[in-house]
Amino acid sequence: MDNILNELSAMTSLEFIAAILALLYVWFAARQNIWCWLCAFISSSIYTWIFWQVALPFQSALNLYYVIMAVFGWWSWRGIQNQKQQSVIRHFPITWHLAAIAGLILLSIGLSHYVNDTHDIGYFGYLDAGVALFSVFTTFLVTQKVLENWIYWIFINSAACYLYASQGLLFTTGLFIIYVVMSLYGLYAWRCSQNAADDISSTHFAP
Incomplete structure (x- = not known):
């Protein structure tokens, strides 16, 4: 309980907003x-500044990436909306995901080994790198x-927990x-949206 109270008291208004x-x-x-x-753009901008102020440059850089991706995400989704395809949800094949996962795991290990040469990051350093990548x-x-x-x-946030x-x-x-x-809710909501879109498509093309 003391740890929770200490963290709450240490939070600034900017952290709360972010x-x-x-x-x-x-x-x-x-x-x-x-x-x-x-929301992502503003939140990540705040976190970029906060992490820089507390001398966590890698976390600051990660959130700067989120800022850039927020702009790209807005542009990408806006293009989909302009095409009246806002419910279009994509799938990538399982082989694509397996290759991506294997590559990210190897990259996480390599990055952790590289950092470990100058800093003793230990076991949690590998997990930290994996979560980030x-x-x-x-x-x-x-x-x-x-x-x-x-x-x-789901897995990234569970690992982060x-x-x-720790x-x-x-x-x-x-x-x-x-x-x-x-x-979990996002997965459920997107699947429902996709199923609804598939039902509409099958109705339109039904003989």
Whole structure:
């Protein structure tokens, strides 16, 4: 309880705003609402500045990437809407996903070994690298409306929960538990949307 109270008291108003906007991003993304990208842009911009101020350059760089992807995601989804295809959800073949997962795991191990040469990052450094790289990859899948992105997020956020809990970041762990639940909802919502679109298509082309 003391750890939770300490984390809550240490949170600044900017951190609180960024966390709320991050949750809104996931909620709007699950609803296929383009405003998710505005929430992501503002939230990630705040986190970029916060992490830079506390001397976490890699986390700052990751959030700067999220800022760029928020702009790209807005542009990509806007193009889909202009084509009146806002319910179009894509699938990538399982072989594509298996190759991507294998490549990301190898890249995570290689990056961790490289960093470990100068800093003793230990076991959690490998997990940290994996969470970061898979997050970068999966954010791109969201911009392309690939259904499987939610499956990735379920595992990424679950791994992040373990990572943050092991470091005593209980408030952040709680936040990512919410992310896991919202990722499950996102998967359900996108599947329902796709099924509805498939039903409409089959009706239009029925003899």
